[in-house]
Amino acid sequence: MSPADLSTTNVWLAVIAFASVLQLLVIVGLLVGAARFFRRIEATIDRITEQHIAPISVRANEVLDEMEDVMARVQSFDDGMRRTLSRVGVGVSVATSVMRSRFWPVVGVLKGLKAGLASLKRAPGDRPPRRSGKVTKFAPTRLAPKDASDLEAEQRFAYEGGMSHARG
DSSP, rough: OOHHHHHHHHHHHHHHHHHHHHHHHHHHHHHHHHHHHHHHHHHHHHHHIIIIIIIHHHHHHHHHHHHHHHHHHHHHEEEEHHHHHHHHHHHHHHHHHHHHHHHHHHHHHHHHHHHHHHEEEEOOOGSSSOOOOOSSSSSOOOOOOOOOHHHHHHHHHHHHTHHHHHHO
């Protein structure tokens, strides 16, 4: 190789070295610029956090604590109401069973007296005629048509549980 060829090679090597140094300087400059940019962004985020987000966060935490207290009070009130209603329901069922067991015979007697008085108050023409004659197996009796008071008495009897106690 001749020295002229080496000088051309040396020039190209110098150009490559200069380009590499230039690239290195550009990359270092970009890294320094990026570091400054990130420091500014970090400072801005810290300032916004201190000035705006921190007070809002404190107030939001206070509101959440108040809501938690209110929810605890509401839940306590709800539990108390449920216990009270349960006790009232038990009391009502006990009172109902006591009243039914003690006063049911009195009510039955009063209703029987009322029905008896109602049947006595009917006019003689309202009563079905008495029939004479022997009833046989082959000649069944004709039943008189039922009037409204008889139907009402039967319905009341069935409604009050009389059908379950009736003897067959």
